[in-house]
Amino acid sequence: DVKVTQSSRYLVKRTGEKVFLECVQDMDHENMFWYRQDPGLGLRLIYFSYDVKMKEKGDIPEGYSVSREKKERFSLILESASTNQTSMYLCASSLSGGGPSTDTQYFGPGTRLTVL
Amino acid sequence: EDQVTQSPEALRLQEGESSSLNCSYTVSGLRGLFWYRQDPGKGPEFLFTLYSAGEEKEKERLKATLTKKESFLHITAPKPEDSATYLCAVQDYGQNFVFGPGTRLSVLP
Numbered sequence: 001d002v003k004v005t006q007s008s009r010y011l012v013k014r015t016g017e018k019v020f021l022e023c024v025q026d027m028d029h030e031n032m033f034w035y036r037q038d039p040g041l042g043l044r045l046i047y048f049s050y051d052v053k054m055k056e057k058g059d060i061p062e063g064y065s066v067s068r069e070k071k072e073r074f075s076l077i078l079e080s081a082s083t084n085q086t087s088m089y090l091c092a093s094s095l096s097g098g099g100p101s102t103d104t105q106y107f108g109p110g111t112r113l114t115v116l
Numbered sequence: 117e118d119q120v121t122q123s124p125e126a127l128r129l130q131e132g133e134s135s136s137l138n139c140s141y142t143v144s145g146l147r148g149l150f151w152y153r154q155d156p157g158k159g160p161e162f163l164f165t166l167y168s169a170g171e172e173k174e175k176e177r178l179k180a181t182l183t184k185k186e187s188f189l190h191i192t193a194p195k196p197e198d199s200a201t202y203l204c205a206v207q208d209y210g211q212n213f214v215f216g217p218g219t220r221l222s223v224l225p
Contacts, residue, residue, distance in 0.1 A: 004159075033213075043160075043203070043215040090159050103148055103207055107159035 003027065004108035006091055012114045019078040021111050023091030030096040032074035033105060034058075034066060036087040043090065049074055081115045088112050118143045118208055120216035128222045129194055137189040137219045139204030147211075149187050151180050152203040154218070160203055163189075194223045 007022035023032065033048040035058075045058030047066040055066050063085060067075045074093075078085055089112075092105040123138045141149070148167050152160035164173040166182040173180050177198065179190045189202055204216040 040217075042217045043205075045213070088157075092159075103211075103213075104150060104162055104165050105205075105213065106162055107152075110157070110159045112157070 004091060004093055004106055006089075006108040006111050008111050009109060010112050010114075012116065013078075013081050014116055015082060017078075017081050017115075019081050019113065019115075021076040021078075021089055021091075021113070023074045023076070023093075023108055024072055025074075025093040025106075026072065027093065027095070027106070028071070029093035029106075030071075031094045031105075032068065033092040033094075034064075034074065034076045035090045035092065036060070037090055037110075038087050046076065083115050086113060086115045118206060118212055118214040120204055120206055120214050122202075122204055122216040122219050124219060125217070126220040126222070128224065129191075131195055131223055131225050132193045134190070134192045134194070136191070137202055137221070139187040139189070139216055140185060141187070141204075141206045141216075142185075143206050143208045143214075145209040147207045147209050149182055150205040150207070151187070151189055152205070154201045154203055156201075163202075191221070194221075196223045196225050199223045 004025045034046045035043045037043050044060050049055050049068045065077045088110050090110045091108040094105045120141045151163040154160040164180040169184045171182050177192050181188045199222050201218040201220045203218045207213045
C-alpha cells in the first residue's frame with residue numbers, strides 16, 4: 001500500500017525561526033513534491049524533485065528551500081519563517097515520469113504550520 | 117497556461133440524492149486527469165486517473181467520466197461518509213500538474 005508520511009501534523013513556530021518539514025515515502029518513488037494549501041487559493045506547488053539531489057522550483061518557491069539527500073526523503077526548509085507562511089503543507093510522491101500511469105501523486109497527511 | 121475550474125464550489129445533498137460534480141480544464145495536451153477526495157485537515161486521497169476522452173472509471177458510488185474539455189464525478193445514492201472536498205487535477209505533456217479549487221460536498225442524513 002502507498003505510504004507517505006510527514007514529520008508533524010501540527011507545528012507552531014515564531015517569526016524568524018528556521019523550520020524543517022520532512023516527508024518520507026516507502027514506495028521507491030522517483031518524484032517528490034511539496035505543496036501548500038490555503039483557503040481560496042487551492043494547492044500550489046512550491047518545489048519538486050525528480051531524483052536524489054535534484055530539485056526544481058514550482059510556482060511559489062520564494063522563502064523556501066528543499067533537500068533530497070536520499071530517494072525516500074524530501075525536506076522543505078523555511079529559512080526564516082514569516083506569518084504569511086502559515087498554511088497547510090502537503091508532500092506528495094509519484095512513481096516516475098516514464099508514462100501516464102506512473103504519474104499519479106500520492107499525498108501525505110499534511111502539516112498544519114502556524115507562524116506567530 | 118493550463119487551467120482547471122470546478123463547479124459548484126459547494127454542494128449540499130440529501131442522503132440518496134444523486135448528483136454530479138464538474139471539472140472543466142484547458143490544457144496544452146492532456147496527459148492525465150486526476151480526481152482526489154480530501155477530508156478536513158487531511159491530505160488528498162487518490163480516486164481516479166483518466167487519460168482519454170470517453171474513458172470512465174468507477175469505485176463504489178463514484179463514477180468519473182472524461183470529455184475533451186471537462187470531467188464529471190457522478191455520485192450515486194450518496195451517504196454522509198461521502199462528505200468531503202473533491203479535487204480535480206490535470207497534467208500536461210510538459211509534466212505540469214495543476215489542481216482545481218475543489219468542490220465541497222456535504223451529504224445530510
